[in-house]
Amino acid sequence: MYTASDLRKGLKVIIDDEPYIVTAFEFSKPGKGQALYRTKLRNMITGLTIDRTYREGETFEPASLEERAMQFLYKEGDHYHFMDNETYEQIIISEESLGDAKNFLIENFNLEVLLFRDRAIGVELPNFVNLRVIKTEPWVRGDTSKADFKPATLETGYVLRVPPFIEEGELITIDTRTGEFSKRVKE
């Protein structure tokens, strides 16, 4: 059991029988009044965010999510198909439930699928993934007038900002927590 004073960003709790993750957290204490814990929570199934204020001493059931190693197979419309690496069982997760993770999925990619009461509700990505740049403007050597970053499209269709020296066809590392360029991969 958690109490209100355990609340912090990233904590997963059960509210009205559904799993939520704390996305924003603020401690308030109006003069001579009680401690209040103001939170934004995202429903891990529907993706919807709610605002809730809790008092000191209120308790929460931790949302215990099962993680299973799976492989991303393919995408069909809004449906993403995965396969359990042990049982070979196939499951589907909707684009909505995947959130930003969809930007980093390529076929045969291995990751952890999160299950809540046997229902797949999302994925846990590694902090860093390597993906190939399929489109970006060429770098004009010696040109200092251009900005420090330029847009690049990855093989997943995701567009991000990269340093000017990155060329089409190169492999780069992306921080999945921020969605930003991390480094160039030497092949």
Place this chain on the structure above:
Amino acid sequence: MAKNWPLVRRKKALQQRARILQGIRQFFIEKSYMEVETPHRIPTPAPESHIDAISSGSWFLHTSPELSMKRMMAAGYEKIFQICRCWREKERGSLHLPEFTLLEWYRAEGDYHLLMEECEELIRFVATAIGLGEKLIFSGREIDLSRPWERISVEEAFRCYSKTSMSKALEQNLFDEMVVQDIEPRLGLIKPAFIYDYPAERGALARIKQEDPTVAERFELYIGGLELANGFSELVDSEEQRRRFHMENENRHSFGKPIYSMPDKFLAELDHMPPSAGIALGVDRLVMVFLDIKTIDEVVAFTPEDL
């Protein structure tokens, strides 16, 4: 050999903080206040419903110097101030540190209205001392420091800013929630604002208003939505004070919090205290407001997490 970069970055803010502290001292010296020091480690804190002390052996670290300073007032020290560290259990957020710096001052022959004026004078004096003029920028707003500042009663504030009335909020036990959600973010946005006349049960050590026994002569100062100070006309009746402490302890018990023993020496001397007014002002937050800094971590050298 790692250099502490956050601490390097805070140097400018900490230099300004030092100037602010000097400005505060200068103000009180010029107003003939005497600087005092009272023990940080005390046998028992004042019983208040929602203020929890950190224990230190079988004693406690003080949550404010209030009781000791009032004992000095009762002994005839008429205008005193103190700048000291205080400790409160489990208070941590972008506006809270469990160890923080409080400025408290007390004066005989004065009530909470007089203190509001003194607050205006102090903050304007310090603003000048650190080279700010009549205006400051905080949290994206330009705040006008020219006198008089805004004054609004708690009841009026509920009428203006909340869909709920003050009496309804109290009845539904949602007073704090409404203050935090509806009222605080609207206070002191154009000029600093004093919000005054709190429900009687929200001021365990404040005098009850003669014309209206449902409210206490207590106020808070807000600048740009940030609570900076809490002041009141002091309760100087020991019997009434003892009764209120018992009520606060009953509340504590009902919340499952430890009960504090009666501060008997304070109560025994309280009847000698002249009619007075006293106030506590959060120095860390004052620095935040003057320097337009959003988190309290950036105005101290070390947070608990940095140690």
